Amino acid sequence: MSAPQVSNDTFAVCDLELNQVSIVGIVRGFTPFVTNMQYSVDDMTGPPLCVKQWLNEEDWSLTSVPPGTYVKVIGSLRNFSGQRSVLAMNIRCIKDLNEITSHMLEVVQAHMLLFEKVLKGLRENVNMNPTAASLSGHGGNHSEGILPNGLSNIQGQVLRVIRRSCVLAEGISLQDLKSQLDYLSMRDIRASLVFLVNEGHIFSTIDEHHFKSAEH
Template sequence: MTSYGGYQQTSYGAQGGGDGGGFLGGSQQQGSQGGGGGKSYGDESLRPVTIKQLLDWTEAFPGQDTIIDGSPLTQLTIVGQIRKINPQATNITYTLDDGTGTIDVKKWVDAEKSGDDGAEGFNPDMYVRVWGRLKSFNGKKHVGAHFMREVKEFDEVNYHLVEAAYVHLYLTKGAPTQGGMGGQQGGGGGDGMFVDGGAGAGGGGAGQQGGYGNANDRTAGMAPRTKMVYNYMLNAQGGGEGVTVFDMARDTGLAVDDVRRECEGLMDGGVLYTTVDDDTWAMLEV
């Protein structure tokens, strides 16, 4: 799939690792992951995803094609922070964290071309973008990386999360209704994958209904920023103590004060409540 409701994927600035339009060069010649039969060029399109989406997918049997949001996933791109590096003789394993989960990324080393593909030279805490495929070995998932590069502007981290959310919503709920995105292209988020609503989108309070969902959806009528906080909390793994506004701000890209206001508004609506202190929130049973 080359576009989603008129939204065009970017080439993400890959040097030598991809061509324009969100595809990796030569992908049409590669078969499906672990499966037989050739796939069309469209089936080999590059999809932005979060690590949580990859971890939530369950392989029913060995060699099964990866299906996320009801659509086959072949080539993917993720953005995250390196937490750990484990160099081996034949590959380097990077443990990557994007705020939704952690996953190992394996980059195979070509001894004859060492240092030419940018695989070496990464350091812990550095943000990187990875292009590759989801793999599973002995029940443990990892991403087999075709190409990696450093992320030098943090805006790219937030942009990737918004882009992944947009594609998730397009695949699960269809194209946005006219004017439903509030003039923001790629501004939707996604329940069940990270957040809902556009990162950095303006406006709190009800009355601004997005282009997804229906009248029976609990988020119907919520402003984009309110949806973002609501869906973040819906999928949060904070345990009994809840999640702090600082973690929410870090993961969603919103300002801490904006997160506080949205949490207070959701508390007034009977959705959230404070736990150990005024800055730690949990969701009531839904």
């Protein structure tokens, strides 16, 4: 739901276009309309998702999915009047709870594959752009402490700037981070932030666009 919208009904995660998505969650409620059925599906990752399923005349004889039911939704992300929702191609009730475990494993695998590509691209960018690598000390000599092992050059630069803003209760905003690291692309900064959050080096504060070091 936080994926940037790059064009009409086109969204992206780390510059990879979103197409068909699969969601597993609990139906919290539903509202029938003349042409569609709208479900509120809670997949436990945030607020319940609005899932819309368009209906033909012959579909109205079908029984709607009652609240409290686990379902698997296959569809695509859409933006209707500023509200994001999932346009469902198929909604199926889950009877075997092993499907929930299987879906969680699929989510973990997709996450690993996605960010493996992101990290590989960052490493290639550093290796092919020695000028950017030489800017690791950009901004002067500051006392940010010893950086954790396993960070790329770009991730280290992002973490240094975030550590320098530890005196601020809300941390540093993404916009200020970009201003101080203007020689880096927003794509590289966002990818570094995702990695640093997942590894526990930083955390978001007042919203998804403010970050603070976990060591302060």
